[in-house]
Amino acid sequence: xxxxxxxxxxxxxxxxxxxxxxxxxxxxxxxxxxxxxxxxxxxxxxxxxxxxxxxxxxxxxxxxxxxxxxxxxxxxxxxxxxxxxxxxxxxxxxxxxxxxxxxxxxxxxxxxxxxxxxxxxxxxxxxxxxxxxxxxxxxxxxxxxxxxxxxxxxxxxxxxxxxxxxxxxxxxxxxxxxxxxxxxxxxxxxxxxxxxxxxxxxxxxxxxxxxxxxxxxxxxxxxxxxxxxxxxxxxxxxxxxxxxxxxxxxxxxxxxxxxxxxx
Numbered sequence: 001x002x003x004x005x006x007x008x009x010x011x012x013x014x015x016x017x018x019x020x021x022x023x024x025x026x027x028x029x030x031x032x033x034x035x036x037x038x039x040x041x042x043x044x045x046x047x048x049x050x051x052x053x054x055x056x057x058x059x060x061x062x063x064x065x066x067x068x069x070x071x072x073x074x075x076x077x078x079x080x081x082x083x084x085x086x087x088x089x090x091x092x093x094x095x096x097x098x099x100x101x102x103x104x105x106x107x108x109x110x111x112x113x114x115x116x117x118x119x120x121x122x123x124x125x126x127x128x129x130x131x132x133x134x135x136x137x138x139x140x141x142x143x144x145x146x147x148x149x150x151x152x153x154x155x156x157x158x159x160x161x162x163x164x165x166x167x168x169x170x171x172x173x174x175x176x177x178x179x180x181x182x183x184x185x186x187x188x189x190x191x192x193x194x195x196x197x198x199x200x201x202x203x204x205x206x207x208x209x210x211x212x213x214x215x216x217x218x219x220x221x222x223x224x225x226x227x228x229x230x231x232x233x234x235x236x237x238x239x240x241x242x243x244x245x246x247x248x249x250x251x252x253x254x255x256x257x258x259x260x261x262x263x
Contacts, residue, residue, distance in 0.1 A: 006173040008182035011140040012147060014154060015174065017132050017161035019052060024127035030118040031076065034068070034125060035107040041127050043096040043169075048130030050089040050099060051164065065090050068103065068125070075119035081110055092164050093196045132165060134174070144185035147176075151210045156202040163196050163205075188213060 024045045028034035038046070050066035066089040073082030088102035107115075119125070137158060141147035162176040172178045180189035195209040 008179050011142045012179045013140050014137040014158055015134040015161055016137055016155055016157040017134055017165065019048060019130040019132055021128050021130050024129045026127040028125040031107055031110055031115045035104060037127050038100060038103050042129065045127050045129045046096055046099055048128055051092060052130060071125045075123040076117050078114060081106065090199055092199060093167055095168060144180055144183050144188055148213045151213060156206060159206045160202055163192055
């Protein structure tokens with residue numbers, strides 16, 4: 001008996017996410033043992049080592065796109081294989097069975113002499129599992145319009161959880177694209193999926209998608225505003241300017257707090 005489809009007609013509740021880590025019980029010291037581990041570890045293990053890297057290391061600019069590629073390039077000194085493993089894991093919304101197959105395909109193509117190459121004992125690769133713990137943020141969007149307005153309030157982990165993690169694991173109830181489609185906002189859902197597929201860093205994806213969504217709402221807002229009394233339009237304009245001023249003040253405060261300037 002299959003589980004009933006979740007009801008997506010209500011408001012969307014936003015969550016951030018934390019990933020609790022624990023040993024998976026597999027250790028690799030060569031490409032052969034790495035392949036065996038990738039073949040056997042559970043999906044959440046590959047998700048942590050590959051897909052979660054942009055969230056776990058949001059400020060890293062020079063790391064390969066996943067832990068496995070990094071280890072192969074450093075511990076096994078195999079940069080070409082590392083690059084191919086990084087490319088294989090570069091699709092953020094890739095289903096785990098496809099990701100596993102792509103990683104195994106790369107390792108199966110390694111020359112036999114290189115498969116025996118081993119790392120130092122202290123540099124072995126320890127597979128780690130990651131259990132996702134949603135953290136409610138305490139606010140909701142009743143419809144896609146409210147979602148666009150609230151988008152700037154989300155942190156990178158929340159964006160990752162609702163746009164990447166939930167769709168990858170088929171969690172329809174917390175998948176933002178699924179909720180948007182249920183509320184008739186197919187174009188916004190497509191734009192979200194396109195942003196994920198582009199593979200940009202999470203923070204940039206959040207910013208670019210928010211700008212794109214707001215632009216898509218301009219025509220609707222103008223049409224709605226045509227029938228609003230002048231006094232109400234003025235009130236909305238003042239409120240918008242106040243929100244903008246608050247964001248600008250917040251940005252200046254963060255910049256001032258970084259220091260580094262002359263007194």
